[in-house]
Amino acid sequence: MTDTAPQPVPPDQLHFALPPTFEDPAEERRHRKERLAAALRAFGGMGFEEGVSGHITVRDPELADHFWVNPFGVPFAHVSVGELILVNQQGAVVEGRHHVNQAAFTIHAHVHLARPDAVAVVHSHSTYGRALAALGERLEPISQESCAFYEDHALFDGYTGVVVDDAEARRVAVVLGTHKGVILRNHGLLTVGETVDAAAWWFMTMEKACEVQLSAKAAGKPVLIGHEDAVATREQLGHDLVAWINYQPTYERIARQNSELFD
Secondary structure, X not given: OOOOOOOOOOHHHOXXXXXXXXXXXXXXXXXXXXXXXXXXXXXXXXXXXXXXXXXXXXXXXXXXXXXXXXXXXXXXHHOOHHHOEEEEOOOOEEEOOXXXXXXXXXXXXXXXXXXXXXXXXXXXXXXXXXXXXXXXXXXXXXXXXXXXXXXXXXXXXXXXXXXXXXXXXXXXXXXHOOOOEEEEOOOEEEEEEOOHHHHHHHHHHHHHHHHHHHHHHHHOOOXXXXXXHHHHHHHHHOOHHHHHHHHHHXXXXXXXXXXXXXX
């Protein structure tokens, strides 16, 4: 028997996932589609689905003005890689067997056009996002998570019904600007990211931050985090790489529980 204490495992022998890189566009396309299908299934389990409303789009790695998106009328929880559809900038389906929700896609198309860095765009009619949107309020720095959006989200302070025209969609893209998310008044939330994983994580976190803000204000007067501390926290937590890392447990859970989504 030895009294020698176990030695730490060298850091280079510990697994730490980072976003993959690709030389083959076909491999990258497959990867993006897999992450898209998994994110949709995750959203289905979180109750972010409302009828046929809600979309996640991801830019094709070769055709920059074409986007993979969930098929119209297929439940989020049932979407597989093979059911995803490819849509061009004008909203026409160029690959797949289903229609696209044209009204919802209009916003995505203009956000992608205005933001070449936005590989993925997420919009859905989540409960707490809609509740805060109904108040026409931005997120306040009252929690560590909400600080990720401090001075990095916008409020589209207008509502004219279902967005079906290009002019309205362009206004949404303009208001979003360079931010990671926008609250659409009386409508819901929209987030963007350099990856599907990052955009999905921002949406999930933004929805939770809306819930916390509504709950805190219902209970009393929240204590705001000061400007300097809120900025410092955003600099720690507000990057897409951090979002990607935070999202990995969700992806792993969905991938392990739903192997058929890769079909």
